[in-house]
Structures are given as structure tokens and as C-alpha cells.
Amino acid sequence: MPKPGVEPVRRKALIDAAIAAIGARGSLDVTMSDIASRAGVSSALAHHYFGAKEELLQATMRRILADLGGDSVKALRKAATPRERLSAIVNVNFSASQFRQEIIQAWLAFYVEAQKSQPLRRLLRVYARRLHANLMSGLVPLMPRAEAERMAEGIAAMIDGLYIRRALRDGLPNPASAAALVEDYVDAKLRRARPAPAND
Amino acid sequence: MPKPGVEPVRRKALIDAAIAAIGARGSLDVTMSDIASRAGVSSALAHHYFGAKEELLQATMRRILADLGGDSVKALRKAATPRERLSAIVNVNFSASQFRQEIIQAWLAFYVEAQKSQPLRRLLRVYARRLHANLMSGLVPLMPRAEAERMAEGIAAMIDGLYIRRALRDGLPNPASAAALVEDYVDAKLRRARPAPAND
């Protein structure tokens, strides 16, 4: 069976399996065996490619982050005005590819794990900073910098909060209304900062 | 040593110890031995009083919930107007007794655990509903019901989000500015719903 060159395939399969396992369990409390068998390989092979479990988990988080990052740049490229940039970011976070039960649960689980794991904490910081920067790129042209900073914080918090509530299946049922809630906040705040942008 | 009547003392000590352990670890991944030794007793005694670990954890969550609930009713009693009720609720959530590192981390950890544990999920639902009801009591007099519902969702999400970000030590550094951010959102939305309330 050993056909050289499977490594990238296996790595991807294991990361996918990790996301699935985390989503199914609702926490990072998944065994290597569970992940491996979902990927159709033995746990020994998972260790072979990733070493410690922690590394597989980090790779998984990196992948989720990278997917979100990819979607974000794609969406931002299409945005012409600052206001559109804001919408682009909000919409990406609630898009079908991101706002899925398993991804949401993985986020939540990683947030908790980051309390113990320095590398994971660093990864989440990267995400937080990137989100902040993206939001600022839309906010800064519309209001004074200090106000923009605060508002970026507010938007980010609301997005994170909507994720949590969705994980509990207790918040808004559909992504669209979650996104609309954030947009609503943005509009309410923007209304007094400057004349509203021309579109819409 | 056995002096009858220690049971409530021990139970309280164990719950306190559980909060401390969870806060220190940043997750529910704490051992009974750790909790017990923090309370100055053996792990066997913890099992004696609580049975399974899960029950101790549930009791701990119940306690955190009860404390928040207690603070909330106290704060609401002092609020005269609907707008004051909103501020009261927001302020309680960011008060010194609630917005502490260990409590915040416990919340986060319980959110994750609730994905696996039905009883914990039920407890969190109770909390969510109570928060919602409290917010509605302030919002309904100020705007149409449907709008109030949405706004309650938005406020709750923002509070949860600020908790998360605080857990990562990545969000607002002090409780006051977190609370101010939520108030700001409320004000921005209220400005167009009706004439602003008289206070302030």
C-alpha cells in the first residue's frame, strides 16, 4: 500500500477529521483515536505525522483561521467604500462556510484551550488583531480614530457573542439575522458620526 | 475531628475551591484532587458530598448563576426608569464581583461543557432567558416589542462577547470601558426609537 507522497493528503484528512470530531463532541476533548479513525487511519499514523496531539490541534486551528482569512481578503477585494468594507467583514463571519455548527464549536473550544496553551493563545491573538485591523480599515475613514477603535471593539465583541450564543443553539437561529444585528449596530452608530455613505 | 453539621461548610468550601481551580486552570479540566486539596480535604470527601464530579461542577455553575441572579435583582430594585433598568443589568454584568478573571473563565468553560452536558445546558438556558427577560423589562417601554427582542439579543451577545475577549486578556482592559461600550450601543439605538429618557 505505501505509495509515497500521501503525506499532504493524510495531513489534510486528519485536520478535517479533527474539525469533525471537535464539532461532534463540542469540545477539544477528543481522542487521537477518534480523530484518526474518522480519517480512516490508525492513531499511530496521526502521531507519526503530527507528533503530539497538541500539534494536530494547533494545525487545526491554523486551518480554521486560514480559511477565515482567505474568505476575508476575497470579500474585502470586492468592497469599494469603507462602509462596504464593514459589511464585507461582517458577512464573511456569518457566511455559510464560517458560521457552521462544527466551526463555531471549534472556535469556542479553542478559546477555552487558549487559556492553557500559549501557542493557541498566540493564534487567537493573530485572529483578533486581524479582525481589528480589517474593521479599522472600514471605520477610520468614517469617524475619529479613537471612536473607531472603540467601535471595532464593540463589533468584534458582538460577533464573538453571537458565535457563543449560536453554539448553545440559544441565539438567533439563522446567520442572516445575526449579521443583520451587527449591521444594525453599525448603522445606529454611523448615523451620527458623519453623513451616511451614498450606497443603499 | 468529626463534628456533625460541617456538611454545608464543606460543600461551600468545595464549590469555592472549584471556582478557584477552574479559574487557575482556565478550564473545567480540573481534578477532584485539585479541588479537594484547595478546600483542604481529601478527594474522597468531595466524592462523599457530591457523588460524581459532574454534580460538583453543576453545583458550581448553579452558584455562579445564583450570585449573578442575586446581584441582578438587587440592582434592578434600585432602578426607577426603564432606561435605568438597562443600565442596572449592564452594570451588574461588569461589576467587580462578576467581571473577575476566575468567574469569566468559569463562564467560558461552562459554555463549552454545556455542549456535552444536558444539565449544564439547561442551566445556561435559564441564565440566557433570565438575562433576556431582564433586558426586555427595560426595553419594552421604549420601543416596539419586535425591536426590543432584537435589541435584547444584541445586548446579550455583546456582553457575552466582551466576556470572551476579556478571558483572552485581549479585549478592553477594564470593566468600566466594557460597560460603557454596551451603554453606548444602547444609547445609539435608543436615540431614534423614541425621545431619549429624561435622565443623563
Next chain:
DNA sequence: TTTTATTGATTGATCAGTCAATAAATCATC
């Protein structure tokens, strides 16, 4: 003497991580 409090020792289960063994593909050399 019955009840309540308390623990040390033990058990059983679960898992991460290791390792030696196997096997197929690729390569080197004649």
C-alpha cells in the same frame, strides 16, 4: 451504639505516545 466525618489505599478505565515489525514503492548499480 448509631450517626457523621474523614481518609489512604486501591481499582479500573482511558489515553497519549512509543516501537518494532511489515510492506510497498523508488532508487542505485550492475
Next chain:
DNA sequence: GATGATTTATTGACTGATCAATCAATAAAA
């Protein structure tokens, strides 16, 4: 284009550690 060496893939079996949960034993109060 056969042959042996090397690399890559893969696993079952094992080890060691950790922990929740149990229990029998002890001791003090009622």
C-alpha cells in the same frame, strides 16, 4: 531489467500516567 538498499507508509501491541470512583477502616460526636 534483475537485485538489493533505502525511503515512506502503516499498524498492532504495549507502556506509563492520570484520574474518577469506591471502600474499608478510623474516630469523634450524639
